[in-house]
Amino acid sequence: xxxxxxxxxxxxxxxxxxERARWVLDHHRLAYREIEHVPFMGERRLRRLLGNPEGRAxxxxxxxxxxxxxxxxxxxxxxxxxxxxxxxxxxxxxxxxRGWHERAEIRMSAGRALTxxxxxxxxxxxxxxxxxxxxxxxxRLLRPGTRFGMRWFARKYQLDLAGTAAAERVLCEGLEALxxxxxxxSYVLGRFSYADIIAASMLQGVVPVADRYLxxxxxxxxxxxxxxxxxxxxxxxxxRDQLYERHRAKPERARRAEQLAAS
Ligand SMILES: N[C@@H](CCC(=O)N[C@@H](CS)C(=O)NCC(=O)O)C(=O)O
Numbered sequence: 428x429x430x431x432x433x434x435x436x437x438x439x440x441x442x443x444x445x446e447r448a449r450w451v452l453d454h455h456r457l458a459y460r461e462i463e464h465v466p467f468m469g470e471r472r473l474r475r476l477l478g479n480p481e482g483r484a485x486x487x488x489x490x491x492x493x494x495x496x497x498x499x500x501x502x503x504x505x506x507x508x509x510x511x512x513x514x515x516x517x518x519x520x521x522x523x524x525r526g527w528h529e530r531a532e533i534r535m536s537a538g539r540a541l542t543x544x545x546x547x548x549x550x551x552x553x554x555x556x557x558x559x560x561x562x563x564x565x566x567r568l569l570r571p572g573t574r575f576g577m578r579w580f581a582r583k584y585q586l587d588l589a590g591t592a593a594a595e596r597v598l599c600e601g602l603e604a605l606x607x608x609x610x611x612x613s614y615v616l617g618r619f620s621y622a623d624i625i626a627a628s629m630l631q632g633v634v635p636v637a638d639r640y641l642x643x644x645x646x647x648x649x650x651x652x653x654x655x656x657x658x659x660x661x662x663x664x665x666x667r668d669q670l671y672e673r674h675r676a677k678p679e680r681a682r683r684a685e686q687l688a689a690s
Contacts, residue, residue, distance in 0.1 A: 434459040436502075437476065437488040439466065441556075441643060441651075443535065443628035447499045448487035450624050453676050455510020459489070465558055466583075467576035483583065500528050503621050515621040527615065527622045531629050534601030537594040538632035540586040542651055547577055547588070551646025595656070601629055602660050609666060623670055630667045633657055640671055 436452065436459045438445035445464075452459050464473060464486045473484045477497060489496040489505065496502050507516045516524055546552045553573045554566040561569070581588055605626050608615045615622040627636075635643055635651045643651065657664060 433492055435462055435490045436460070437462050437464050437473065437486045437490070439464050439486050441641065441647065442486065443631040444485070444499045445487045446631065446641060447624050447628050448489065448502045450675060451503045451506040451515060451621070452489075452510075454515065454674070455506045455512040456676075457506055457510050463558060464488075466580045500525070503624075507621075513619070515619075515624065517620065520616050520620055520622070523616060524620060524622045524625070527625050530604065531601060531625045534598050535629055535632065536584065537597035538629070539584060540581075540588060540594040541591050541598065541653060542632055543577060543581050543584075543586055544588045544591055545650035546647075547574065547581075549646050549650050551644070552650040553577065553646075555644030555647045595653075598629075598632070599656070599659075602633070602656065602663060605629070605663055606660065609663070613666075613669070619670075619674055623674070627667045627670050630663060633660065634664045636667065636671055640675055 434452075434457065436445075436448055438448060438461055440463060449461070463469075470484065473486065473488070474480070476488060476490070477484050477495065485498065487499055487502055489502045496505055504516060507514055546556065550570060553570055556577070557566050557569065557573060566573075587594070605615070608626075614620065615626055630636075631641075632651060633653050634657045635641065635648055
């Protein structure tokens, strides 16, 4: 195995796709350095990193030496191969989990339109969306540029910001499917697997997970919350919160565990 210190995860802090990648790496106690990707401003760097592909460039991206993994699914498979934790993609479930991944892609893309529309309507959320090191006063001054960047992001993903009712229907299909799969059970497929991580990531766009797992400003939290959906699927949010309690090792703890294992 190559040195863990060489692993770099390019990630968008608040993105549920990036959270999936962090989760699988932490679960498997694989150390990594996280490099923050900022949409619009970071586009050129990201495209260069990916060798200027024809299509859309997205994060998470995991780089380890010469290896560049360009989506959350490949990162999950990599972590399962290289890691030390219980398998998240056991061979007998992999095909079924892949189905969850593909359907979640459609539903979460619909959810993205709802969240971006809410963010564009909130000065507070726009200001909070800038990287942590940007001073408060500057955030306000930069607001028009941030709004421009958010519109650019909506075009990049071809989001229909006016058709939010249709987007909500698509997201609801995913929530109904999860409800049917769980029916009071702890796990989507009978044991903890990557299907649970995918499902939990879909719920980020309904009610974001607690701040101790992923810190969000109040404006961002409001923009990411869909009160009507939260009221319709409270048991899914409670399920997700429990899943985090049980299975989301604190990254610091996981990193320390790997350092100890290596020493
Ligand atoms: N299929 C990809 C989708 C990843 C994705 O959609 N990433 C978005 C999350 S919002 C992204 O990179 N956004 C940042 C950008 O486009 O600059 C995966 O599973 O990794």
